[in-house]
Amino acid sequence: MKRLISLIVGLLAICGLLAYAGHHLQASSGSTGSKVLNLYNWGDYIDPQLLTKFQKETSYHVNVETFDSNEAMYTKIKQGGTHYDLAIPSEYMVAKMKRAHLLQPLDRSRLTGLRNYDPQFMGRSFDPTNRYSLPYFWGTLGIIYNDRFVRPGTVNHWQDLWSGKYRDKIMLIDSARDIMGMALASQGQSMNTTNPQKLRAAEQKLTRLAPNVKATVADEIKMYMTQNEAPLAVDWSGEAAEMLANNHHLHYVVPSEGSNLWIDNLVIPKTAQHDRAIYAFLNFMAEPKNAAQNAEYVGYATPNRAAKALLPAAVRDDHQFYPNTTTLHHLEVYRDLSPTQVGLYNDLYLEFKMHH
Amino acid sequence: MKRRFANIYLIIVFAILYAPIIFLIAYSFSQGDTMTNFHGFTWRHYQTLFSDTRMLAIVANTLLIALLSALIATLIGTLGALSITRTTKRVTRESLLTLNNVLMVSPDVIIGASFLIFFTMLKIPLGFSTVLMSHIAFEIPIVVLMVLPRLREMSASLLDAAQDLGATTRQLLTHVIIPFISPGIFAGFFMALTYSLDDFAVTFFVTGNGFSTLSVEIYSRARQGINLEINALSGVMFLFSLLLVGGYYWIQQASQKRRQRKREVVS
Structure with missing residues (x-):
């Protein structure tokens, strides 16, 4: 019992010390x-x-x-x-x-x-x-490619991803709005379309991309790409900047026909x-x-x-991250859609993921 | 042969458990900025860590919250466990226990969100006090669960014997019950401590007004990719917990020796 009490007192003393230290540290940076x-x-x-x-x-x-x-x-x-x-x-x-x-x-x-x-x-x-x-x-949404597997200059547009050359070679960021938007942009549509027919057409187009898709992943995409696991990926520019800094074989392209601007x-x-x-x-x-x-x-x-x-x-002057004015003009900010419209995007995207 | 197999198995298990931590700490000495390649030895990340006063203040806050909340939760939880075992009516006892367990299994996010709504309804400004209160609240059930089994193991005849020898209720508690259940109390305290240290979900909802803890800070850095300063911090924290465990072991050894000596003197 005595030991327990002395332990409690000791802990309280440590707490006091920590409180003082924390307060002092915050005060030294002037926040109080x-x-x-x-x-x-x-x-x-x-x-x-x-x-x-x-x-x-x-x-x-x-x-x-x-x-x-x-x-x-x-x-x-x-x-x-x-x-x-x-x-x-x-x-x-x-x-x-x-x-x-x-x-x-x-x-x-x-x-x-x-x-x-x-x-x-x-x-x-x-x-x-x-x-x-x-x-x-x-920033933007765009394509990251590895010049060890993909010749520079051969991938400039969304449509290039559908090429038969890239079977099982592409990693996609797991985001309904972005991937559906990519398919829409490749068909020359607005990334904010709410027309169900156009969206369905985009979903069908995505399904045709499925054989080329290696995986749909989230943050891990950065790690995979830096470790040369896949030749191509679709991701945001912020993430791309980090990948490029860690692997000099990687490059980032913003398709000039249109993409997302965040x-x-x-x-x-x-x-x-x-x-x-x-x-x-x-x-x-x-x-x-x-x-x-x-x-x-x-x-x-x-x-x-x-x-x-x-x-x-x-x-x-790095056009990867500061695209030229023509490309910039084609970039679209996502509109805040109604819950039912967002639901449609999500459902169609889910259908694509199931095919895949 | 069997012995050797057991040893190899043990070594593999421990290697798997410790490898990620060692990997993490090793990279805190890398000259690079990411964990993809090792680039030679440097103390740089430790220097940035120790000059980052905001980070150090957060570390102090986190430890303070953890120790203080674990201490208070252990007090309340132990008393709770005592009263649960003393309840003679079976239905009441079982329902008390079930209520305790519901808190254990309900998801942190739900607990966090409900605390947020609760505190804002009462107009309590979010910050140190709200984090402390919510940590105490989710730690109490853990302490109760750790202390209860020890109380159940204690035979009633032990208490009867003490009372026959003339122990008052107070002496019964301080000289018989608490020494007997103290391993459970310690276990409860340390469990509560670790729960508090790594809780993100509840803490996130109830932090505010300039107060933050480590888990919240580290999670929110993830968008940019976690830099090696965090590795350095992990290294320091790991060393700290090693010292803590070592200290606890040393205290136990010392007190055991003392007890042994006492016994020898008596016999």
């Missing part, structure tokens, strides 16, 4: 003061050095909290009990949050960096007048409390130098035109 900004972000999606710089310049400390999916973030914000000042949802989630009245409109008169943004990424269908959101990073955006949730800090941060991140530094750290494409100009030429 009143001048704070609560940022709700994807994990490792901002250069930590920028946060230090922001604090030095404005004396606002940024508390970063992280989420791992749009849906999880939505739930947390919708339920309340939190005080996030800024969040970074993807485009379809911006539309959803807007409809659920979870967002505050931006006060344009307080934004100084608006003209730095490329108009290509402004005013898209999910927020036509950018009343609620500013673009943070963007955009992650900065928004102000209804729960925001630190008005001044928010605008200071938005303006800080819009500054070309900072946006460029962030883009170099994260490795995604920046929607900030002035920042892009500051990136090394090798990055800036």
